[in-house]
Amino acid sequence: MKSEPDETSIDDALAAKAGSVPWTGVRNYQARNFMRDEMRVGDGVLFYHSSCAEPGIAGLAEVHSTSYPDPTQFDRKSPYYDPKSTPENPRWLLVDVQAKAKTRLVGLPELREHPELSDMIILRRGNRLSITPVTTAEWKFIVQKLIPKKTH
DNA sequence: GCCAACGTTGGC
DNA sequence: GCCAACGTTGGC
Numbered sequence: 001m002k003s004e005p006d007e008t009s010i011d012d013a014l015a016a017k018a019g020s021v022p023w024t025g026v027r028n029y030q031a032r033n034f035m036r037d038e039m040r041v042g043d044g045v046l047f048y049h050s051s052c053a054e055p056g057i058a059g060l061a062e063v064h065s066t067s068y069p070d071p072t073q074f075d076r077k078s079p080y081y082d083p084k085s086t087p088e089n090p091r092w093l094l095v096d097v098q099a100k101a102k103t104r105l106v107g108l109p110e111l112r113e114h115p116e117l118s119d120m121i122i123l124r125r126g127n128r129l130s131i132t133p134v135t136t137a138e139w140k141f142i143v144q145k146l147i148p149k150k151t152h
Numbered sequence: 153g154c155c156a157a158c159g160t161t162g163g164c
Numbered sequence: 165g166c167c168a169a170c171g172t173t174g175g176c
Contacts, residue, residue: 028159
């Protein structure tokens with residue numbers, strides 16, 4: 001799951017008082033559908049920093065709720081406001097995400113070095129999806145091989 | 153700041 | 165339903 005660290009970094013997510021952060025602002029149907037249809041409470045999440053000096057995996061997290069309407073879509077003052085959405089028929093959903101650990105930064109160039117990860121959606125040319133599924137093999141490779149144990 | 157890639161919008 | 169125009173994302 002991509003997050004802009006200027007908005008919500010892994011440190012911000014770890015410090016969240018509620019113990020989790022609502023993943024607000026997803027305005028893409030495919031990404032929404034992943035949250036709605038594919039995610040289960042307890043699923044592992046790679047916390048990815050995007051649109052920043054060093055894009056890459058910055059931490060580990062877990063899905064902490066099922067999907068529910070993103071309140072920012074109803075907030076006229078929010079940059080995520082969607083006038084076409086109504087509480088009766090909400091367009092946009094989110095899940096709560098519980099940060100588990102900050103890891104060393106595994107940058108994009110490094111991710112691209114590993115043939116084991118070459119099919120990752122996030123590494124595909126022109127990929128803009130902010131939420132993408134990770135296979136079990138990719139997850140294991142990243143968590144077991146790339147991230148030192150003591151960091152998580 | 154540039155720009156490739158891609159999603160959305162809206163006229164027809 | 166097509167597709168040009170436009171807007172956004174995100175790495176560089």
